Amino acid sequence: MTQPIIYATRNFKDEFLEQIKTIAPDYRFQTELAPEDISNVEITIGWDKKLAPDLLVNHRLKWVQSISAGVDYLPLKEYQKNSILLSNSSGIHATAITEHIIGVLLAYYRDLLTIAQHQENTLWQHRNELTVGQLAEKKMLIVGTGHIGQKTARAASALGVQVYGVNTTGHQVDGFFETYTFKNLNKVAQGMDIIINILPLTAETTAIYDSTFFSGLHPASIFMNVGRGPSVVEDDLAKALESGEMAFAALDVFKTEPLPADSILWQTKNLLITPHMSGELVGFQKKFMKIFLANLKSYVADGKLVENEVSLDKGY
Structure with a gap:
């Protein structure tokens, strides 16, 4: 089976990439995707609207980690239909x-x-x-x-x-x-x-x-x-x-x-x-990665999330 991909919509520091590699050695981390990569995306950090149509027909996609706390802009019904897990960054802001x-x-x-x-x-x-x-x-x-x-x-x-x-x-x-x-x-x-x-x-x-x-x-x-x-x-x-x-x-x-x-x-x-800046914070990556890495460790172990899982029925 082709190596599964963790796709991120933004770059992260090397120290966090090393931790991802340690926790999930069988996964490949990418911030850019070629057309042939999309079918191998299993986890996304953030959500790329341009890729959404292809990602949502990709039955390998299992988990979306939202970078934001709010998730109202995401296709929650499609996630639910395809049994895709969703977690957010609630609390870090x-x-x-x-x-x-x-x-x-x-x-x-x-x-x-x-x-x-x-x-x-x-x-x-x-x-x-x-x-x-x-x-x-x-x-x-x-x-x-x-x-x-x-x-x-x-x-x-x-x-x-x-x-x-x-x-x-x-x-x-x-x-x-x-x-x-x-x-x-x-x-x-x-x-x-x-x-x-x-x-x-x-x-x-x-x-x-x-x-x-x-x-x-x-x-x-x-x-x-x-x-x-x-x-x-x-x-x-x-x-x-x-x-x-x-x-x-x-x-x-x-x-x-x-x-x-x-x-x-x-x-x-x-x-x-004010221009939607109340949540701007120092040390975003460290605080965000604390949530993502805890979830990644759990997901690799048993396919479950332990931090900030969103109820797709409720929308939060």
Whole structure:
């Protein structure tokens, strides 16, 4: 039988390639494929859309290791149909996204965004004319109590924030003052100062932040999205900010990326736009490979995954 291939959509350091070779000596690691190679691909690191049609008819493909945490862009139904295992990189971005969330909140409450604009215009504005607030003692609702949500909850709690959570069943999670079921999201959000979305994208989480949701918030509330863009109805968010239904929003993910130049969001007041960079982190390869190598060792031994296996039914 022809040697099976581990195909990666990006390069990795030699130290990790050596570990792959040690764990899976019968496999060949490649970052480029000739047409005759595709039928021998058994494992992919990342997903190459251009090769998808050929890979999905290749009955040798057994496992896809996603480089990202979110997997909504992948052909999950096809994986399920062909009994292809899927694992993601959930958890490795937790520190970076937590720091992004806390950084944005501190910048907003300390009015640093306004001050940065004034500095560009050499404007010294007296402190009494600035709108300086306080993060401590605020009530934060984190929608999604997984790795990132839990790390954010711990960091926010350390700054004096009272943190609540929303998850599918409402089960209690360490680090949260109280948790609620997903179906109670709109009701619970009404009493919160800060709402953070960290949910993966599924049929149930698409367009959940709409005019009904935003109209229920109080005028001083803040909304942040570091989950998935299509969870937010962007026109509804823009209208809520313009009308004063809420005070501020920060979006790191969008329905269409890059965000089109004609998007209404670019001109929306009290909105901070960042280019899907909250998860950028130092030492990505080391953290990612910790997951992949553990899975590879298990997969070679018995065909099973031990880290971050995705339920193809649920989509996360």
